[in-house]
Amino acid sequence: MENENKKVSRVKFLSWGVGIASLLAIPAFLRPSRKKKDTKTVKMLTQDGRLVTIDVAHIPEKKKKIDEKEIHMWVQKNKGL
DSSP: OHHHHHHHHHHHHHHHHHHHHHHHHHHHHHSOOOOOOOOOEEEEEOTTSOEEEEEGGGSOSSOOOOOHHHHHHHHHHHHTO
């Protein structure tokens, strides 16, 4: 009789333990995730010849096409560096 009582109390203890553990785990699934935003960066060359990393969000969407004259002037200006 005493052996059966111990077995029942052990099963009761384990079932209560599992129940409480599952209740404590529920808030972890309901909490909103705190994922860090993946910031995409691009490496670009400045006019003075330095390589810099820029966040893509800071680059304007509308792009201006450069003239050939401006390219040649930029290259000649930086050729002496």
